[in-house]
Amino acid sequence: MLDQILQHKRQELDTLELPPYENVERRSLYEALKNSHFPVGLIAEIKKASPSKGVIQENFRPVETATFYERAGASAISVLTDQRFFQGHRQYISDVKKHVRLPILRKDFIIEEEQVEESARIGADAILLIGEALEASKLHELYNSAREKGMEALVEVHSEEVLANILKHFEPVIVGVNNRDLTTFETSLDQTERMASYIPDNSLLVSESGIFTREDILRVKRAGAEAVLIGEALMRHENPMEQIDIMMRSEAHERANG
Numbered sequence: 001m002l003d004q005i006l007q008h009k010r011q012e013l014d015t016l017e018l019p020p021y022e023n024v025e026r027r028s029l030y031e032a033l034k035n036s037h038f039p040v041g042l043i044a045e046i047k048k049a050s051p052s053k054g055v056i057q058e059n060f061r062p063v064e065t066a067t068f069y070e071r072a073g074a075s076a077i078s079v080l081t082d083q084r085f086f087q088g089h090r091q092y093i094s095d096v097k098k099h100v101r102l103p104i105l106r107k108d109f110i111i112e113e114e115q116v117e118e119s120a121r122i123g124a125d126a127i128l129l130i131g132e133a134l135e136a137s138k139l140h141e142l143y144n145s146a147r148e149k150g151m152e153a154l155v156e157v158h159s160e161e162v163l164a165n166i167l168k169h170f171e172p173v174i175v176g177v178n179n180r181d182l183t184t185f186e187t188s189l190d191q192t193e194r195m196a197s198y199i200p201d202n203s204l205l206v207s208e209s210g211i212f213t214r215e216d217i218l219r220v221k222r223a224g225a226e227a228v229l230i231g232e233a234l235m236r237h238e239n240p241m242e243q244i245d246i247m248m249r250s251e252a253h254e255r256a257n258g
């Protein structure tokens with residue numbers, strides 16, 4: 001599946017037209033995650049559909065959902081912009097950015113410099129860079145480019161080998177472990193537990209995908225995650241604020257902390 005997506009991205013790049021610059025104030029994803037008032041930072045994701053689950057939310061209203069996430073105390077918002085496989089759009093970033101004060105992560109398959117420039121123009125605060133989709137040297141180059149443009153990057157990995165390769169080049173400030181294998185869609189929180197010991201001490205670990213309950217959150221937190229990235233569990237709920245409350249603010253957290 002990942003190969004198919006990347007092939008499509010390369011085709012899209014041939015006709016990519018850069019939009020004009022949105023005049024935005026950039027916000028730090030890292031700071032927002034560190035300063036979470038929940039026991040872990042929360043990146044709340046906006047996605048209409050995915051290749052593994054099909055349409056997740058029929059009545060899709062990205063701006064409204066983003067404002068609910070913000071009111072419920074999320075640290076940051078992730079917005080899918082891939083059209084073909086996730087029914088996203090780059091316009092959603094500009095729209096959401098106008099209505100919330102949280103940092104916004106552009107969730108897409110970024111493989112070339114033009115997409116980094118595009119992300120800066122539409123007002124993204126951070127971009128996703130997927131270890132499994134990029135050569136480590138290319139990933140490093142795009143990472144530096146994002147930083148130069150005033151953005152941050154969430155460097156996502158699934159496997160230990162891919163992480164090891166990246167660490168030969170540099171230590172990303174924010175590392176995401178994707179619990180989902182993008183080639184098979186197999187998802188297991190074991191992945192965060194397996195990978196945690198390989199993450200550099202100074203990197204902030206985000207556990208991504210397949211998180212549905214407060215027990216799931218406690219589990220990845222215990223493994224060392226300082227933040228979680230949650231999509232489906234919030235998008236399927238008709239009241240995402242209540243769902244965030246249930247998952248993030250539980251007494252179970254207080255017991256675990258106290």
Ligand SMILES: O=P(O)(O)OC[C@@H](O)[C@@H](O)c1c[nH]c2ccccc12
Binds near residue numbers: 045047211
């Ligand atoms: O909906 P979930 O299982 O909570 O997962 C969210 C997020 O981790 C997932 O959308 C994701 C993680 N890495 C990606 C890379 C591309 C597209 C999507 C993703």
